[in-house]
Amino acid sequence: MQKFSAWSLLKKSFGGHKGWQSQWRRATPKPEYDAIIVGGGGHGLGAAYYLAAEHGLTNIAVLEKGWIGGGNTGRNTTIIRSNYLFDESARLYDHSLKMWNDLAQVLNYNVMFSPRGVMMLAHTVHDVQVIKRHVHANRCNGVDNAWLTPAQAKEFCPPLNIDDNIRYPVMGAALQRSGGTARHDAVAWGYARAADALGVDIIENCEVTGIRRDANGAVEALETSRGLIKSRKVGVSAAGNTSVVLGLAGVRLPLESFPLQALVSEPIKPVFPCVVMSNSIHAYVSQSDKGELVIGAGTDAYTSYTQRGALHINAHTLEAICELFPMFRRMRMLRNWGGIVDVTPDRSPIIAKTPVQGLYVNCGWGTGGFKATPGSAHVFAWTIAKDEPHPINAPFTIERFRDGTLIDEAAAAAVAH
Amino acid sequence: MLVIQCPFCGPRPELEFAHGGEAHIARPSDPASVTIEEWGAFLYLRKNTRGVHAERWRHVRGCGRFFNALRDTTTDQFIATYKAGEAPPASATGGAV
Numbered sequence A: 001m002q003k004f005s006a007w008s009l010l011k012k013s014f015g016g017h018k019g020w021q022s023q024w025r026r027a028t029p030k031p032e033y034d035a036i037i038v039g040g041g042g043h044g045l046g047a048a049y050y051l052a053a054e055h056g057l058t059n060i061a062v063l064e065k066g067w068i069g070g071g072n073t074g075r076n077t078t079i080i081r082s083n084y085l086f087d088e089s090a091r092l093y094d095h096s097l098k099m100w101n102d103l104a105q106v107l108n109y110n111v112m113f114s115p116r117g118v119m120m121l122a123h124t125v126h127d128v129q130v131i132k133r134h135v136h137a138n139r140c141n142g143v144d145n146a147w148l149t150p151a152q153a154k155e156f157c158p159p160l161n162i163d164d165n166i167r168y169p170v171m172g173a174a175l176q177r178s179g180g181t182a183r184h185d186a187v188a189w190g191y192a193r194a195a196d197a198l199g200v201d202i203i204e205n206c207e208v209t210g211i212r213r214d215a216n217g218a219v220e221a222l223e224t225s226r227g228l229i230k231s232r233k234v235g236v237s238a239a240g241n242t243s244v245v246l247g248l249a250g251v252r253l254p255l256e257s258f259p260l261q262a263l264v265s266e267p268i269k270p271v272f273p274c275v276v277m278s279n280s281i282h283a284y285v286s287q288s289d290k291g292e293l294v295i296g297a298g299t300d301a302y303t304s305y306t307q308r309g310a311l312h313i314n315a316h317t318l319e320a321i322c323e324l325f326p327m328f329r330r331m332r333m334l335r336n337w338g339g340i341v342d343v344t345p346d347r348s349p350i351i352a353k354t355p356v357q358g359l360y361v362n363c364g365w366g367t368g369g370f371k372a373t374p375g376s377a378h379v380f381a382w383t384i385a386k387d388e389p390h391p392i393n394a395p396f397t398i399e400r401f402r403d404g405t406l407i408d409e410a411a412a413a414a415v416a417h
Numbered sequence B: 001m002l003v004i005q006c007p008f009c010g011p012r013p014e015l016e017f018a019h020g021g022e023a024h025i026a027r028p029s030d031p032a033s034v035t036i037e038e039w040g041a042f043l044y045l046r047k048n049t050r051g052v053h054a055e056r057w058r059h060v061r062g063c064g065r066f067f068n069a070l071r072d073t074t075t076d077q078f079i080a081t082y083k084a085g086e087a088p089p090a091s092a093t094g095g096a097v
């Protein structure tokens, strides 16, 4: 692996930037691996990296049906925060938030993590109560989160309209100063490059179409669009397509796949200092380093695998954005797109063993799993390597839906990202 | 925006409807006698079909009634809508619901 540094950049610039190697090999599948990850998003690539870096498994592959990072990893609005309500969630998301801090150094790849603060607005008495409850619960768990008055919110984010004559006036906000954004593609590419350097095969255009099991029911091989590949350990990180992939082994999951849309504006000079989200009126906005406003909407109403949604969902979000930030009213939007998010009934993920020996799943991240990429990949790799969960992901089983031990972030906040 | 054929009112825009999730999930008639696995499956496990999916819709901003639909989740195209209590039209699905 060629190491990136200010020095190597400078040196190569004198040579016209010739001589950069490609960042990972174009691998062809071997007949057999010690472990295979299905899905080349951030979670899958990250799991492969930690399997190699921390558990010494280097004869492994990541199989991706399209191109790496082409799923939700490359389609999301990159909000990173950890101020979830329940103890289990606080541990999982805060584990991840801490890992973002030095991820660029660990991977020698600039993932552009920018802890610029994530502000969540309250517009009703109910919002105020729910958000304050979160702030208190977070403080008990050592998770950074603070309550702001409308005036303090405006001080932190000057474009915010705190007039009391708007449809949903701002009654206060929660601020997680250590939250922020990162560069989505760089997360996929950085993990891919670092995993490849440790010997991991990253195989694109390779769709898993069947899961073969031995006489005892354990996983023994995967049927793929590039032939049969043997492995006795398979970890699935296929986001919106998880029900389809696990269906190949007869495993049913408590998941539904919905389109979730986002859009970006034309690029402008830096005007927006932080991330602002409003769950009540379904709008999320930040400004990328390229200058575009990055705006996210709520999910579409129906399940789908189309990676697109209805325009009225975006229109609804833009109405909210224009009311909260009147200075954006005359901006033009450049493009919009959708991803397919896998939603669980309690809006918490599943990172667990499945009833099938050798088959592991990391799914159910729904509308909010980008922030969890490093932490989730880290504990998923542990689960695969040791055939038992890490203490942090132990509560995030499939069986919690049988036993009624939900981690009900859905009821706690109706939070999206 | 989808155009949805309400079996009672005819074609209407998606905005008038609410999606009601997977269709034909019957609540066990005697909940006390089912196993914990069966009850958990009834509450939470879903087919999440990639392809032709049988699902419930409600015409909330119209006649208010529930009905069922067959929709291809890879194109979002509606294949048929039919009244609650009726079996899905087999001809429309090739039996592959």
Ligand SMILES: Cc1cc2nc3c(=O)[nH]c(=O)nc-3n(C[C@H](O)[C@H](O)[C@H](O)COP(=O)(O)OP(=O)(O)OC[C@H]3O[C@@H](n4cnc5c(N)ncnc54)[C@H](O)[C@@H]3O)c2cc1C
Binding pocket: A038, A039, A040, A041, A042, A043, A044, A063, A064, A065, A066, A067, A068, A069, A070, A071, A072, A073, A074, A075, A076, A077, A078, A079, A080, A206, A207, A208, A209, A237, A238, A239, A240, A241, A245, A260, A261, A262, A296, A337, A338, A339, A340, A341, A365, A366, A367, A368, A369, A370, A371, A372, A417
């Ligand atoms: C519009 C939008 C906005 C979002 N905003 C945020 C946000 O602000 N903050 C946040 O934290 N989260 C957000 N999310 C959620 C976040 O993007 C996801 O939870 C996260 O990126 C999931 O990562 P992943 O690696 O599990 O999935 P993905 O990146 O989707 O990777 C899964 C991969 O599996 C591959 N695959 C599927 N089936 C097969 C098969 N049979 N064989 C081989 N490969 C297969 C897919 O091609 C895909 O590349 C958003 C999502 C969307 C769509």
Ligand SMILES: [Zn+2]
Binding pocket: B006, B007, B008, B009, B010, B059, B062, B063, B064, B065
């Ligand atoms: Zn009707």
